[in-house]
Amino acid sequence: MENEFDHVFIRLKEMLQKYSEAFPEKPDLNDKYGLYAKVGPATLKAWGGKMKKPVMPIAWVEIGKAYVSYHLMGIYMNAKLQASISKELKARMQGKSCFNFKKADEKLFAELDQLTAKSIEDSRKTGFIL
Numbered sequence: 001m002e003n004e005f006d007h008v009f010i011r012l013k014e015m016l017q018k019y020s021e022a023f024p025e026k027p028d029l030n031d032k033y034g035l036y037a038k039v040g041p042a043t044l045k046a047w048g049g050k051m052k053k054p055v056m057p058i059a060w061v062e063i064g065k066a067y068v069s070y071h072l073m074g075i076y077m078n079a080k081l082q083a084s085i086s087k088e089l090k091a092r093m094q095g096k097s098c099f100n101f102k103k104a105d106e107k108l109f110a111e112l113d114q115l116t117a118k119s120i121e122d123s124r125k126t127g128f129i130l
Helices: 002-017 041-046 079-084 106-125
Strands: 032-038 055-063 068-072 098-101
Touching: 002 032, 002 055, 002 068, 002 106, 055 106, 068 106, 079 106
Parallel strands: none
Antiparallel strands: 032 055, 055 068, 068 098
């Protein structure tokens, strides 16, 4: 299973690496990779006007014991984006912003790639990230 998890991790990491020039990266670890964005005015307002951190995670992928997880924070409170998720991809969801995979599924990865782009775009437009 480890080889399959490594393959899934690499594929999902590649999705995020497309945005690495626009966002600071978490140090590249063997089992976790993530992107961080500067906090926008909407986030600051949600935090009661007090800056908790200068950057926040927007997406990351990590290898766990039972699956590879892809976290996409921009869909957490975005009902429109959540409603656009296919039944097949939604079956991979755990909570409101995490997708779990045990093996590669290129059809779902293509949808997740589009969802990631839209999530980042919407998060910028609404001022949650800069």
